[in-house]
Amino acid sequence: MRDRTIKDFLEELAARVPAPGGGAAAALHAAQGAALVGMVARYSTGEKYAKHQETVERIIAESDELRAAALRLAEDDAAAFTAVADAYKLPRATDEEKAARSAAIAVSLIGAGRPPAAVIALAERVVVLAAELLPVGNPNVISDVAAASEAARAAATTARVNVEINLSGIRDEQARAELGAAAGAVDDIAALAGHVTEAVRKQIAK
Template sequence: MTATTALPLRQQSITGFLDTLAAKVPAPGGGASAALHLAQAAALVAMVARYTTGAKYAEHEDLVTVICDRADTARSNALQLAEDDMAAFTGVIESYRLPKGTEAEVRARAEAISAAAARAAGVPADVVDGAAAVLELAERLLPVANRNVISDVAAAADAARAAATTARVNVEINLGSITDGETHTILTARARRVDDLMARADAVTARVRELLTS
């Protein structure tokens, strides 16, 4: 483990994280990247909300305050999900290293792999849920947002879209190792909502572009 990977993600520099992401190490990978897309989406929503304040926007103060607070919380949660994803993937690797010399060991190993894969799929599924929540904030903010920064609402929607699509493939790559039928079904359903999120994010971006040219 390098010095960079030993640091919690919140304490790493952008360069340090990207160096580790580019390195030949198991984690971080796509799952952590999905969570960081989500964190950026939330941060952009919060930034636009903070620019949508003052006398000009007084009638929307309550809504904007709620959006800003929820976006800040979502950003913090997303960073935790990035940490969780790295830990979950490490658990998958460790499960594959379990002994398989006897029938009992083979069964125990298979159960451990399934459980670890379920945890590894659960984190990006949570990222999908987070992307849905942040996208809803962007949708609610856009009609009242400061027109000078509405391009950042589109940026937030696109970042949430990237979070959702990146998270989806990180759910799907683990599904084949999950032997519990109910868990498999639930995680599959959670991943399927991404198509709808993509359409909603695209609609936000399209609306922003219309406003920019009107």
């Protein structure tokens, strides 16, 4: 997925195929948010920002790692969703086949819930970095801090829906608790993203 053009990816996203879908789109939202954080941080280097050099360099390094991780999650999500589709296609003519199919579906649903859950956690880190960068970043590109937060918020809220749709079919209590906790964190992530955006807008309006 990371080697496709944007045009090719969007055409595949629009096609009548199981994957990529909303989960991959959520991961790419997160990747864009991380990239924007990295861009603002890179514009916040040099003598003028020497006081915050350590913070900025750390944000650059982490945002780059998050961007790469988000791309991997986009690919993981597409693969996991394909596994769910394949499990539902398994034969069910006999009791043995029905049992094997049910087991495969159960495993694949847990697998499909994990990439979007990881996207939620990653999106939270992007928002936290954006909030940290806001008071020390280059004011000439401060609007991109808000853009990063909004991209991360979209990643988290989109990923939550993808967790929840898989959660509805999962019976394993440990997996349900793990994925449910990830989905439950989204409101706080969205609220923090909103605070960052509002702070940016107030700064722009001065």
